[in-house]
Amino acid sequence: RMDRFDCCGWLHIVLSCQPQEALIRLKHDEHIAYTDIELPDHWKEYIKDHARTQTPGEVKTHGKQVTDTGLPYRSKAVYYYWHVISKTEWRRADDPLESARRFIEENGDEYQVKLMDVKAALATKVLAFQVVDFVKEWAEHTQELAMDSTWNTNGANFEVFATVAEAQGSGIPLAFLLILTSPEAASGAKQDVLENFLGEVKKLGMDPEYTLTDKDWSEINAMHATWPNAKHQLCFWHALRALKQRLAKTKEHPAHYDVESACCEFSFIKNNFLPEMQRHRVFRSSKCRCTARIRYEEKRRLPVLSSLPIMHLFAKHASQHSLLPEQHGQPRTASEIRRDAVTEMYFHCERNHLPEVWAYLWTSWYSPSRWTLWARSANSRSIPCKWTTMMVEALWRNIKRLVLHMYNRPPVDLATYAIITKAIP
Numbered sequence: 001r002m003d004r005f006d007c008c009g010w011l012h013i014v015l016s017c018q019p020q021e022a023l024i025r026l027k028h029d030e031h032i033a034y035t036d037i038e039l040p041d042h043w044k045e046y047i048k049d050h051a052r053t054q055t056p057g058e059v060k061t062h063g064k065q066v067t068d069t070g071l072p073y074r075s076k077a078v079y080y081y082w083h084v085i086s087k088t089e090w091r092r093a094d095d096p097l098e099s100a101r102r103f104i105e106e107n108g109d110e111y112q113v114k115l116m117d118v119k120a121a122l123a124t125k126v127l128a129f130q131v132v133d134f135v136k137e138w139a140e141h142t143q144e145l146a147m148d149s150t151w152n153t154n155g156a157n158f159e160v161f162a163t164v165a166e167a168q169g170s171g172i173p174l175a176f177l178l179i180l181t182s183p184e185a186a187s188g189a190k191q192d193v194l195e196n197f198l199g200e201v202k203k204l205g206m207d208p209e210y211t212l213t214d215k216d217w218s219e220i221n222a223m224h225a226t227w228p229n230a231k232h233q234l235c236f237w238h239a240l241r242a243l244k245q246r247l248a249k250t251k252e253h254p255a256h257y258d259v260e261s262a263c264c265e266f267s268f269i270k271n272n273f274l275p276e277m278q279r280h281r282v283f284r285s286s287k288c289r290c291t292a293r294i295r296y297e298e299k300r301r302l303p304v305l306s307s308l309p310i311m312h313l314f315a316k317h318a319s320q321h322s323l324l325p326e327q328h329g330q331p332r333t334a335s336e337i338r339r340d341a342v343t344e345m346y347f348h349c350e351r352n353h354l355p356e357v358w359a360y361l362w363t364s365w366y367s368p369s370r371w372t373l374w375a376r377s378a379n380s381r382s383i384p385c386k387w388t389t390m391m392v393e394a395l396w397r398n399i400k401r402l403v404l405h406m407y408n409r410p411p412v413d414l415a416t417y418a419i420i421t422k423a424i425p
Contacts, residue, residue, distance in 0.1 A: 007031055039077050047078070051086040055422070057406030079408055090417035096156060097125055099413035100178075104129050104420070111420050116175065116200045121192045123185035125158075127178040127416070128197055130204065131424060134172050138165055139205040144384055146171070146212035147198075147219055148235075148392035153399065153419075155409035156180060160419075161194070163201055164392045165208075171391030173424060175201050178412065194222035202226055210384045214238040220373070231379035232372070235389040236318055239365075239374050243314055246360060247307040253277050257359035258367075265368070266342055273350060275359045306352060313348060314365070317341040318387075322380045337377040342366050399423040 009028035016022060039047075047059055054062070056079040063078075092102035101115065108114050112133040120126040144166035149159050161177040177197045181190050212233045213219040223232055246252075254275055262269045272279075320337050332340070345366065349358035364370060372378040376387060403422045407414060 005031065037074065037077060039081055043078075044081060047082050048085050051082055052089055055403070055406040055418075056082045076408075090414055092413070096411040096413040097127055099411075100127055100416040103413060103417060107420075108132070111424075113420055113424075116197070118177065118193065118197045118200055121185065121189035123182045124189050124193060125180040126193055126197075127158075127412075128175065128200070129420075130175045130201075131173055135174050135204050138167055138172050139174065140207075142166075142174075142206045142208050144210040144212065144386050145206060145208040146386065146389045146392050147223065148214060148389045148396075149216075149219075150396040150400070153404055154412045154415035156412045158412050158415075161197070162392055162395055163198075164395060165206075166386050166391065169385070171395060173395055174204070174206070176419065178416070188218075191218040191222055194218055195225050198222050198226040209382065210379075210386075212384075212386060212389050214389060215242055231384075233376070233384055233387055234374040235387075236315075236374070237388045237390070239318070240311065240315065243311060243365075244307070246364075247310065247357070254356055254360040255363050257363055261367070262362055266339070266346070268343065269346055270350075273355050273358065275356045278359075306354070309348065310345070310357065310361075313341075313345055317345070318374055318376065320375075321377045321383050323383055334377050334380045338366075338371055338375065341375075395423075 007029050009026070011027075012025040014023040043063065046062075050059065056075070059082060060075050060078050090103055091099055092106070093099040104113055104115050112131060113129050114132050116128040116130055118126050118128040142165040145163060146166070147161060147163050149161045151157070151159060153160050158178045158180045161179070162173050163175045164171040164173050175197070177193075179190065179193055208227060208230055210233050211223040211227055211230050212235060213223060214235045215238050220232060220234075223230070257275060257278060259269070259271050259274060259278075263271050317337075320332075320341070322332055322334050322337065326332060342362075345361060346358060349355070349361070365374065376383060399419060403418050404410065404415065407418060410418065
């Protein structure tokens with residue numbers, strides 16, 4: 001965009017008494033000449049020849065390398081012309097989702113991808129495909145399968161899921177799912193689609209011993225429904241971050257603490273070690289209509305010095321396993337590891353007068369149903385190689401930072417084209 005300045009210009013028009021005559025005077029001071037920002041013809045030809053192999057960002061970078069003087073045209077001009085030329089490669093229909101589906105159907109053999117029969121729930125849009133050669137070579141050998149999603153990959157706001165198998169320390173992407181959930185969709189629509197998607201993944205021959213996700217309950221429940229015998233491993237990084245964020249909150253009360261079940265399982269837990277909200281209960285009588293007001297003391301933020309020991313204990317309890325040697329030389333069973341972990345965490349909270357923290361820890365992490373989600377010791381048969389979803393995050397980092405950042409909010413068919421042709425190794 002050119003610099004703006006006062007040109008001192010004016011236009012004066014005087015109509016004559018004679019018909020079809022007028023006196024026009026125009027004053028306009030000289031200024032900097034306009035710069036032609038249209039793409040030169042030789043660069044248009046270059047984009048035509050390289051639209052299939054280079055992204056707009058790579059074309060612009062090449063232009064800077066071969067030109068000594070500054071380029072007069074902007075990156076948007078390169079992107080626009082590349083977008084017009086490359087449409088012949090990835091645009092197959094006016095509807096972007098249908099266009100992406102047709103591209104996979106027509107070019108699946110060339111790029112080793114294939115559509116998957118995943119049904120969309122009501123008020124959702126779905127596109128799923130598998131990487132054929134990866135599935136053929138590794139599906140039946142998958143012992144650990146991770147699934148995670150990412151946003152901001154396309155202009156239509158589709159959420160993109162990927163299932164990635166652990167292969168000798170690396171991650172192999174096996175299948176992708178793009179889903180758009182509208183506000184009118186039912187509460188369990190996303191989970192239904194994920195179960196359908198994972199069901200199709202299971203048909204490809206995958207029977208993992210471990211499944212990994214973040215704290216999204218729709219992902220966790222879908223994994224459980226598809227592979228009920230597999231040990232689900234919650235991503236340790238997400239778990240530790242959730243714990244840290246919860247300990248830093250000041251005004252939120254923990255969910256209802258089932259002290260009876262805790263005392264029934266462990267006799268050392270005191271039934272009067274309760275959060276403030278559960279120590280003061282308001283009982284309503286059918287004969288009394290008076291209003292009762294109870295003042296609660298405002299709880300301060302948990303100091304960093306108090307939260308760090310809790311996080312260290314949590315990390316230690318997550319890492320312990322019956323197959324790992326103990327310091328004293330005597331192995332412990334899975335039940336003994338959990339008993340000792342609950343004991344250690346409970347007495348730490350009791351000594352430091354942290355009933356709200358203990359109520360949160362038991363309800364969200366140390367109760368029987370939650371313990372199996374994040375503790376590696378819950379499966380005594382083996383130890384997983386991965387205990388985070390970082391191999392999926394690495395895939396998203398590669399797609400976003402190396403590929404999709406070169407496109408300006410691409411439509412879903414262009415985003416699918418970029419993932420298939422640029423991101424999949």
